[in-house]
Amino acid sequence: MNSEPLTPVTIVGAGPVGLMLANLLAAYNVPVVVIERHHTTVQEPRAISIDDESLRALQIPGLDAALKATCAMDYGSVYMGPDRQPFASVSPTSAEYGHPRRNAFAQPILEAMLAENLGKYPHAQIRFGEEVCTLEQNDACVQLTIQRHDGGHYVHNSQYVAACDGGRSPLRHMLGVGMHGNTYEKKWLIIDLKGTHDNFRQTRVYCDPRRPGINLPGPNRTRRFEFMLLEGETDEQVTDIDFVRQLLRDHGPDEHIEIVRKQVYTFHARMANEWQKGRVFLLGDAAHLTPPFAGQGLNSGLRDAANLSWKLAAVLQGRLPPKALGSYQEERPEHAWQLIEMAMTLGKIMMPGTLLKAKLIQAAFRALRWIPPANDYITQMRYKPKPRFTKGFFVADGADPRNTLVGRMVCQPMLERPDRSLIRLDDLLGNDFALIACHPNPAQAFEGLPLLPFEQSLNLKRLCITPRFYNPFPAAPDAAHTVRDVSGEFERHCPGAQDIWLLVRPDRYVMACIPRKNGNQTVKQLNDLLQLA
Structure with a gap:
């Protein structure tokens, strides 16, 4: 060979x-x-x-x-009971990382x-x-x-x-x-459609023990249905065209449109x-x-x-x-x-097992509407785990894991350049490591920064972000860019940013927070991590 x-x-x-x-x-x-x-x-x-x-x-x-x-950008979900009435909705409005949170x-x-x-x-x-x-x-x-x-x-x-x-x-x-891990006992039928007549652009989740299912809108008038197979149903039975058309008839106006695919799947959590x-x-x-x-x-x-x-x-x-x-x-x-x-938890809501469980779940969610923080937790999708690590290739700062910036994905705000043009953070950072300073006076943005022996080997790019109410001038010394936090989003998601320098990895996770006071110890730890001591 x-x-x-x-x-x-x-x-x-x-x-x-x-x-x-x-x-x-x-x-x-x-x-x-x-x-x-x-x-x-x-x-x-x-x-x-x-x-x-x-x-x-x-x-x-x-x-x-x-x-x-x-894509069909920025859509949410409506959870519906056996009576097809909504009892909860998920419709996040934040774009912390520079894009809508849910898209088809x-x-x-x-x-x-x-x-x-x-x-x-x-x-x-x-x-x-x-x-x-x-x-x-x-x-x-x-x-x-x-x-x-x-x-x-x-x-x-x-x-x-x-x-x-x-x-x-x-x-x-x-x-x-x-x-x-586990494999789900129940199989699911997936039906993909083209040319939907249903113009509702939110996902409908049918939390009905008689036939749990999902109705998902897609781009260009596509639509997907997912239905759980019931006891005794076979793959051949549920993929029969008459069976599929009946399911579509029971769930909207798409009974007679083109079916692109119909297939039975087994779901896993492994x-x-x-x-x-x-x-x-x-x-x-x-x-x-x-x-x-x-x-x-x-x-x-x-x-x-x-x-x-x-x-x-x-x-x-x-x-x-x-x-x-x-x-x-x-x-x-x-x-x-x-x-x-998280997916398994949502599955339990979708598949309540009995009508009594379905009614209890609906009652609980409806009660949460009267508690604004709890309702916000659901509607804004705050139950989704944040992109952060508890261990890995970074230097921990000793802060509470729930509050530290280290090991977390940094936000992506819209920034204003000196010519008043707008640009997203990542489009400035490029593909390498970055050192971000947040300071009202760009001339002082990197004052007191300890010597970084790894700056050249990491091809480190310096960036100065001024707070919302400070214009981005004069240019910060040795910085590739000096820009303004247009909406205050950077400081909102990175509290205390003016007291530190953020070392950000190419995947946009914070590798270290170097304190403006006594930053030498953090730099030494970085040297040890990078084997540059």
């Missing part, structure tokens, strides 16, 4: 997570090869919900605006967009119609035996491999990595026991399987890609020590499991 030269990163699986990882690595100037056993990206509907964190990650390869142009999209469009964008990078390629047969690794590289579409084989060598090959992940099985084994990493469904009740399965996978990509790039380029890669396993599973638990 022929053997190829060493590739820095090989991604197995050209789904949305694999293609996202490839685009991020390519944007970070890392050569990458994607191996995909199918001959094209997915052509049928799959995931349909994309959130603010995922759209933010798409800013790095510059695809957020293009995807948003194809089409996975085939996203995959095609990611694949096409990858073509602009000479150091990136996708190999469709090829399948990994074996995997071996040592301390220096991973060796894959790959079968081409013509039946021939070759050996592909890579410094690192990302397994983005789905819930059944052949690579996970080759590695001998097991999973823990997670891999290991996310890294040697030089191989698990991402997306290969690492975690999330019930669809919160629309977070794909989004968790895109978070995996955002977390791992910059670490791989920095290690391969010699800017970070290899131990930084171990933080992927430290950081991601906890947050991914929190989202799985």
Whole structure:
């Protein structure tokens, strides 16, 4: 068999997570090869919900605006009882991370967009119609035996491999990595429609023990229904066209429109026991399987890609020590499991079991309307776990984990440049590390900052943000940009920002808060973490 030269990163699986990882690595100037056993990206509907964190990650390869142009942006949910009357609603209005929190999209469009964008990078390629047969690794590289579409084989060598090959992940099985968690006893029927006559743009959640279901609007007059199979119903029975038409007749005006897909699924709440084994990493469904009740399965996978990509790039380029890669396993599973638990909780609300339980749940939610903080907690979707880590590649500041900025995703406010043009934070930061100062006098923004030995190796970009009522002049010394916090959002989400310098990672998580008073200890800890002492 022929053997190829060493590739820095090989991604197995050209789904949305694999293609996202490839685009991020390519944007970070890392050569990458994607191996995909199918001959094209997915052509049928799959995931349909994309959130603010995922759209933010798409800013790095510059695809957020293009995807948003194809989305149904900023929608909520209405929870309905057996009588089809609403008893709760979720309609978040905040955009802390620069994008609406809930949006409907089409996975085939996203995959095609990611694949096409990858073509602009000479150091990136996708190999469709090829399948990994074996995997071996040592301390220096991973060796894959790959079968081409013509039946021939070759050996592909890579410094690192990302397994983005789905819930059944052949690579996970080759590695001998097991999973823990649960599989739902009840199956669900998924129906995708085209040309809906229903113009209601919120999700309807039918919390009816007689037939739990979801009615989700999509972009371009698409619509998805999900219905739980009842005791004794078979896959063949519920996918029969007459059965499907009857369900549609009972849930709106779309009985006779085009059915794009009808398929029965089993839902899982499971997670891999290991996310890294040697030089191989698990991402997306290969690492975690999330019930669809919160629309977070794909989004968790895109978070995996955002977390791992910059670490791989920095290690391969010699800017970070290899131990930084171990933080992927430290950081991601906890947050991914929190989202799985949230989905399971929402599932319990959707599937009350009996009419009595349904009525009790409705009564409880209606009572919460009279308690503004509790009602706000639901309607503004504050029950969704915040993107933050309790352990990982950062320097803790000793503050209460609920209040610290360290390990949390920094907000993305709209900022005003000296010429009064507006720009989002990430569009200023670029793809590298950033040091953010918040100060009313830009001339003093970085006064007293200790020497940062890692500034050059991290390609650190300095940014000065003036508070809302202070114009962004004069330009802060040594800062790439001096801008104004237009709405006060930065200080609102980062209380005490004028007393610290924020070191922000390429994935927009705060790596450290360097105090303006006695910051030397934090800098020493950063040196130790980066092995630069």
